[in-house]
Amino acid sequence: MIAAINLIFGLFFNPIAETIIVPLDHGDPQSRKITVTYHFENEFDPRRETVFTVDDPIDYAFQGFDLSESIKAEFNWVRISGRHFSKELEKFIHENANQDWEKIYRWLNQNQVSQDIELIRKKILCERKVMLIGYSSSTGILLHYLSTYSQSVDKLICINPFLMDIQTNLSFWNFSNYFQNQPTVLTDAEFFGFAYRSSVDYFNSDPSLRDSLIDSSMKDFKENHSNSMEIKFPTSFAVRAFEHTIELMADGNSDFPVANFLKEKSEPFWTTYLEKRFSLIGTNYDVGLSFGGQVIILGSAYDLLINPKVVDVLAEFFPRSTLVLFRDGHSLEKTKKAEEFSDLLLAFLENDFESKVKAYQSLTELNLLFLGKDYNNIRVD
Incomplete structure (x- = not known):
């Protein structure tokens, strides 16, 4: 046919x-x-x-x-x-x-x-x-x-x-951990989008130059790209977010923006999982x-x-x-x-x-x- x-x-x-x-x-x-x-x-x-x-x-x-x-x-x-x-x-x-x-x-x-x-x-x-x-x-x-x-x-x-x-299993440091205790102009959702799209080599730069470059890059993202995420199937998105965060943290506790964003988008699954510990x-x-x-x-x-x-x-x-x-x-x-x-x-x-x-x-x-x-x-x- x-x-x-x-x-x-x-x-x-x-x-x-x-x-x-x-x-x-x-x-x-x-x-x-x-x-x-x-x-x-x-x-x-x-x-x-x-x-x-x-x-x-x-x-x-x-x-x-x-x-x-x-x-x-x-x-x-x-x-x-x-x-x-x-x-x-x-x-x-x-x-x-x-x-x-x-x-x-x-x-x-x-x-x-x-x-x-x-x-x-x-x-x-x-x-x-x-x-x-x-x-x-x-x-x-x-x-x-x-x-x-x-x-x-x-x-x-x-x-x-x-x-x-x-x-997680090998305890690799993630670049976004750098932002864990850093003030940022971005929400967790915006940071995920920023990290997803960023193509700049921040971490081989001089620290003072790096911080300035990161700050200006995030501000530019905030102004031009922060609303570009489009979730058409929110339940499916939430399942995938849960599957990724369960790999990242077994108890649902984390402090850096990528994890926070994914957990926020999969919160109902986390709440049920922590209550029932259903099979993964x-x-x-x-x-x-x-x-x-x-x-x-x-x-x-x-x-x-x-x-x-x-x-x-x-x-x-x-x-x-x-x-x-x-x-x-x-x-x-x-x-x-x-x-x-x-x-x-x-x-x-x-x-x-x-x-x-x-x-x-x-x-x-x-x-x-x-x-x-x-x-x-x-x-x-």
Whole structure:
């Protein structure tokens, strides 16, 4: 059907929405069914390899991450909106489980989403493997999917993975901890947006210059970007915020702005969890040690949301991993504008060595690659 439609539309092809029926609760054999949506972003050709991306409420609220058409031209691209963006599920929750936060978490957690992804893969590809690209928050979902369905994955590209559990378990200092006891003109929500978008190397600067630069940058953000967050599916956003903060703090206590913002947005889940201590879903990274596929991790040395050493640790879980760091922040404001960044992504997807070398060289000439490990020597006092 997809092929026939694309023959009609030819070059004027637009993303086509498809649906699949999945259990509301994959753990309940008697569960009611719901419909979730995914999109073919280009003409589907069964002879080509297929790439999945996943929409995430937190990524969507702040900016999201799109890929250039030059990359999409070489593969089948499937974007999964899934249950997090299901109006049907949102309505059902409002009518049948309003305020039952334990049940809502059970229906919207990353394990349910991962099982949806596997059903979509089987529907489209049968037994063929899929390649995955995750950005920021969505990377956490795809890593969970990989930990459960590693036999279904050929390759995973993680772009600035937002993984608070690794940072917490290894007690990594977070750049935003610097602001824990610092006066700031930003609210916690505004600070999260500031940290998400910032691409400045504050912490290799002279302390007096650094403080002045941070102060002026935050004031500029307050004036020009503080109201840019858009939350269209607040319940789904709250679930993802809870999943991130539960990785960051087991008892719900923290003092720095990133944690405060995420906890504020997931407060009903925290209140219920602290009362009931209901079961939580995490990710078993150790599964990566036996994963035979490729994992490419693209991080940012000036990330204010997550300590850059997190990507170093993540790479250690995968025998066939490649780690690249950019002179940029979490949202890759500078890097993603360069055609050479798209060239590098395409080279990784195609596993083209010569193209990788060429892209590396070009990005180095643009001063976008972070070639050292200087962040291990960063001092803030």
